[in-house]
Amino acid sequence: MRSRHRTRLVLAPVALLLLLPALPAAAQDRAATLEQGQQLAFDRSKGNCLACHVIEGGESPGNVGPPLMMMQARYPDKSELRAQIWDAHEKNPDSIMPPYGRTYLLQESEIDKVTEFIWSL
Amino acid sequence: MSDFICRITFLFLAASVAAPALAGPQEDLKEFQAFFENRFPDVSMAEFGNGAYAIDENMRENWLATEEFPPYEPMVDEGREAWNRPFANGNTYADCFDGTPGVVQYYPYYDIDKKMVITLPLAINECRAKNGAPALPYGKGEITHVMAYMAFESRGELTDVVSPTCDPNALAAYEAGKEYWYKRQGQFQFSCAHCHKTYAGSKLRTDVLSPGMGHTTHWPVYRADWGEMGTLHRRFSGCLEMVRGRVRDEQSETFRNLEYFLTYMSNGVPLNGPGYRK
Numbered sequence: 001m002r003s004r005h006r007t008r009l010v011l012a013p014v015a016l017l018l019l020l021p022a023l024p025a026a027a028q029d030r031a032a033t034l035e036q037g038q039q040l041a042f043d044r045s046k047g048n049c050l051a052c053h054v055i056e057g058g059e060s061p062g063n064v065g066p067p068l069m070m071m072q073a074r075y076p077d078k079s080e081l082r083a084q085i086w087d088a089h090e091k092n093p094d095s096i097m098p099p100y101g102r103t104y105l106l107q108e109s110e111i112d113k114v115t116e117f118i119w120s121l
Numbered sequence: 122m123s124d125f126i127c128r129i130t131f132l133f134l135a136a137s138v139a140a141p142a143l144a145g146p147q148e149d150l151k152e153f154q155a156f157f158e159n160r161f162p163d164v165s166m167a168e169f170g171n172g173a174y175a176i177d178e179n180m181r182e183n184w185l186a187t188e189e190f191p192p193y194e195p196m197v198d199e200g201r202e203a204w205n206r207p208f209a210n211g212n213t214y215a216d217c218f219d220g221t222p223g224v225v226q227y228y229p230y231y232d233i234d235k236k237m238v239i240t241l242p243l244a245i246n247e248c249r250a251k252n253g254a255p256a257l258p259y260g261k262g263e264i265t266h267v268m269a270y271m272a273f274e275s276r277g278e279l280t281d282v283v284s285p286t287c288d289p290n291a292l293a294a295y296e297a298g299k300e301y302w303y304k305r306q307g308q309f310q311f312s313c314a315h316c317h318k319t320y321a322g323s324k325l326r327t328d329v330l331s332p333g334m335g336h337t338t339h340w341p342v343y344r345a346d347w348g349e350m351g352t353l354h355r356r357f358s359g360c361l362e363m364v365r366g367r368v369r370d371e372q373s374e375t376f377r378n379l380e381y382f383l384t385y386m387s388n389g390v391p392l393n394g395p396g397y398r399k
Contacts, residue, residue, distance in 0.1 A: 044326075051326045062324040089310070096320060098309040105308055 030116075037117025040110050047106060047114055052097070056121060065097060071121045082115040146285050146295055146385060153318075153386045157334040160322060169335030170393040176322055177329045184397065193269055193343040193395045196350050200270025203263065208252035214267070217248035225268075225275035225392055229381050230283055231291035238294050238377040241268055242352065259371035265341040265350035272340065272394030280338060280392060282385045298382030301375060302333075307366025316360075337384040339396030346399065353380060 041047040042058050049055060052064035075081040083090060086101030100106045106114065157169065161176060168175040174184045204214050204222055218224050228241040239247075242264055246256045257264040285295035302313045316325070317333035324330070341350045354376045358368045369375045 048326075060327050062326045062328075064320050064323045064325055064330075094319075096311060096315040098311070103308045103310060 033113050033116050034120055037113035037115070037120075040106065040114050041117055046110070047100065049114075049118075055118075068118055069121055071119050075119065078115065078119055081119055082111060085111055085115055085118070146292070149299065150386060150388060154334055154389075156318065157321070157332045161332065164332075166389060167391045167393075169332060169387070169390050170338035170396075172331035172335060172339075172396075172398070173329040175335075176332070180329060180399075183399075187397050191343070191397055192345075193341075193350060193397060196266045196269045196343070197273045197395065199263075200266035200268070200273075203267050204270055208249070208254050210252055212252045214245070214248055217244070217251065218271075222271040222274040223278065225272050225394065226278040226281045228282075229377065229384060231285065231288060231294060231381070233288050233290070236290050237374070238381045240372065240377055240380055241271065243372060243377075259352065260355050261347075261349055261351050265352060268341050268352070269350060269395040272392065275392045276394070278392050280384060280387045280390050282381070282388055285381070285385065294378045295382055295385065297375075298378035298380070301379050302382055306361060307364035309364040309366075311364045313360065333383065333386065335387055335390050337380065337387050338390050338392050339394040341394065342396045342398050344398045350395065 038057065039046075041049045041055065044051075049068070050058040050061045052062045054061045054063070054067035054069075056069065071081060075084075084097075085106075087099040088095040088097035089099050089102075098105055100114075101108070101111055157164075161169075164175050171181075171184075174181045207213050215221070225241060228244065229238045231237075232239050242259050245264060245267055246259075249256060257267075285291040305312050305315075313333070316330050317336065321330050321332040337353060340353045342356070343350050347355075352371065354369075354371045354373075357376055357379065361368050
């Protein structure tokens with residue numbers, strides 16, 4: 001167990017070194033953005049989108065809202081998706097979905113990242 | 122019984138006036154209860170007082186197991202002792218409550234003279250003041266034990282809050298409570314109605330949202346999360362914190378009016394307090 005652990009530790013930086021130059025810088029940025037977007041979406045004290053939506057990769061989701069999947073098919077225009085997250089009440093005045101942008105639950109840059117992540121689903 | 126002025130006036134009114142078909146508390150009550158009866162056709166009137174446990178099989182089983190040895194039992198015993206222990210002047214609580222602890226079904230009520238909603242905790246402290254005993258702090262501790270005993274002795278009685286049409290000020294208090302329940306609150310901009318009416322029965326993460334009908338029948342509650350007993354108003358504050366809304370004081374006018382509206386919406390649902398919740 002222990003020795004296998006050590007090999008992994010040794011190999012990890014090597015693997016990274018091998019991998020990094022293979023990815024163009026833009027793709028690395030994008031991967032990081034998606035990762036951060038997912039974290040923001042899942043974090044209970046941030047987006048907590050899982051409280052209401054089934055999202056791939058997220059545990060114990062609620063079912064108050066529709067599952068978030070195939071988002072590019074449903075939102076060809078990314079800015080419409082962002083608008084839904086910024087203030088869902090615009091489209092549906094009775095919506096229970098929190099208006100993340102309007103009441104400052106998330107910062108603008110955080111909403112950008114969450115939008116990227118959701119759009120990737 | 123002179124405290125229940127609203128009750129007597131109401132009976133008089135009901136007997137003397139043919140009720141006009143104006144939208145008011147009675148119509149609200151019908152709409153409210155029909156909504157939940159439609160959504161949960163398998164849940165009986167009595168079961169609504171069990172909240173989420175009436176609608177979720179898994180949670181229900183755990184809860185039933187807990188109820189085998191209810192964690193609130195020692196508090197009911199303490200409340201019984203307090204009920205029987207005389208104040209310095211020799212009187213007991215019984216002298217304030219018509220001789221019986223089994224009166225929870227009549228609370229809250231509107232006091233026309235004092236122009237305010239009187240809840241059970243207020244009535245308990247009023248009783249203590251009348252008998253020279255210091256007020257108990259609201260929310261938890263000894264006051265919840267006295268309430269737990271009274272709730273236990275009121276089990277099976279039907280929630281029986283007098284219609285707020287008994288008095289214009291009572292009606293205004295009711296309307297304020299109703300408006301609050303339907304209004305968006307806090308940074309999340311949810312209303313009580315969003316979670317406990319529109320989406321009642323849905324899952325918010327792992328929580329099953331309980332129906333608003335029956336919300337008032339089983340207090341005080343022993344909550345595992347609190348590790349002790351707490352009041353309905355304490356639960357209100359918990360929900361408001363969840364939506365990052367403005368929390369109010371125990372027994373504030375806002376919360377008393379809210380309780381007045383919400384309890385009237387449960388008229389007819391049997392009392393089943395004290396309760397246990399996770």
